[in-house]
Amino acid sequence: MTMQRPNFIFILADDLGYADLGCFGSTATFSKPPFAPSANLDRLARQGLLSTQSYSNSPVCSPTRFALMTGNYQYRYRGALDEPIASARGSSVLGLPQSVPTLPKMLRESGYATGLVGKWHLGFPPHFGPLQSGYDYFYGATAGAVDYFSHKDSRGHHDLWENNTEVFDEGYFTDLVSDRAVQWLEQFGPASDKPFMLSLHYTAPHWPWLTRDDVNESQRLEKTNAIAHLDGGNLQTYWRMIQQLDEGIGRVIHQLEINGQLDNTLIIFTSDNGGERFSNNWPFT
Template identity: 35%
Template structure:
């Protein structure tokens, strides 16, 4: 035990005296430009802005899928969705047509029977093995059957929901109660805005462990995702009417007259409410005397949707354009471990998160498991350029790749070849002018697909 607290390990020339606490925060459908410090929208996010001012903000950071389930699976495993097996959504599609599930029907539906393959190892398991107290608060989205829930996947503590989304107040998903405390469904907080619930539970976990044992908190908000409830007038068998994002009135009122619609005001209000919850977590860490020894990481799980646009990027959630895949990213680790006030355009992805957290903790990855990323800390400190040269995406028939600064898209929403060094908005298709580049990128994509197919098979979707 003493070794863990007196541990001194070398990372890129910097020596640390103890395992740091780690707070990994993931927002839901928060678009690339949706931070106050960026300045392109009237968003109020003083706490995220402070994290950015006291750390490093990335402007070319990508997730592995343009929607939540596969993206979050990669965040926690460090593996491409096509390698860890969770490469599509775990959700009940009939809700798109106003269908309400009864308990028996829901129990055998995809949302209850599918999840992250139990052979996959999460970063919670890796860090718990290294001596960390591990907590998961918020949106899990990797299966609700007991074998898939966080307490069986490396976490000591869990309060949240296992599916894609919920109503912010009833905590139901289209009529089904969805919050869990540990392994048991609960309705104890029905009626309370769920961001406030997640704030409370995160603070409880921190206060139990801060200063006593290194802790890892995975704080995964459902904000500012649209509410998983039927809009007024939705009829069974017809396309559902969207409820949109829900937010307390005091936050929505801040944006009326500043944005073009009530729905957009609710989106912005949900972001600001989430920002206040993040600020409360930051304050709790500081009150516990753990500021210098706590690594904060923040990102969104995919691009924005219903957020008024992701300009200067093209596209939105569910698309292979930059607006669906490139997300806000912040890292703060005081005391010189990560510089303050730095903005970097280095090519980075969520596949780097697990190797980075393991390096910070002086922990080892699981033996025999292929991780698809690398330790970001030397890159964030400006000591080296990012070693990432390529990244690949596939969502059913939609495909995309980035090789160096070339971005190739082939999807039902259009496609082409784009030079991101001069055209981050993907406005000028160069495929006609650069057929040799298209050929090269397509060959790299095919090689990646072959590697994914050759890896050990994982469910729930792969045929094996």
């Protein structure tokens, strides 16, 4: 009997603080009824392995992602030294080179289906993109930050793509990412013998600090060109963003259960680096 190869889901939060999850000491709760913002992630932690001695080797987005994708120190690559890499839209120089080995490339060569849903931030197509770096499928944003409703980046460019096609789906970005991840996983049902790797890269809880109920705040920020971290947000909003990210992860886990694939799937969760204004990075800061 041939042994079934494991599936992989690599979940990446964006600017999440070390102690923003209950399993790492967060005491944040919401009342009526009380619940923790990170209930699904805390359940994964209880049932799995909690890594307390793993460290990001960069405090910002693109350099961290270069390292995660390649397994190398980011300073080996020219594009990894530019932050934000959004300033290089269209550049044929700044980005993850197509010639560099990546985990999705190696898994695809071994027969895996590979998909990235969410944030890329490693250069811009056509020179640099997920499809050039080992992924069969991509849905999400290419820049470092997008408004959660207009899906425009900090320079005002619309930035929502399916593969190489610009799409104009409406909705809260965190929910769109969760929806598409679930849809992509549906193809790997109980009868499927195709192993898969899903990179699920949320932009939450990165600024702009908006929950799915904050469309009016999104419109205000767009009028003032202030989607960046200099304006808006509060601690309750930040916690809600984490909770809505956590809800999406719960849906992904549920889809794995429906598919009969949960026990054969290795789920890895991390943040790209530490958090910003409303995060809790204790004991590191």
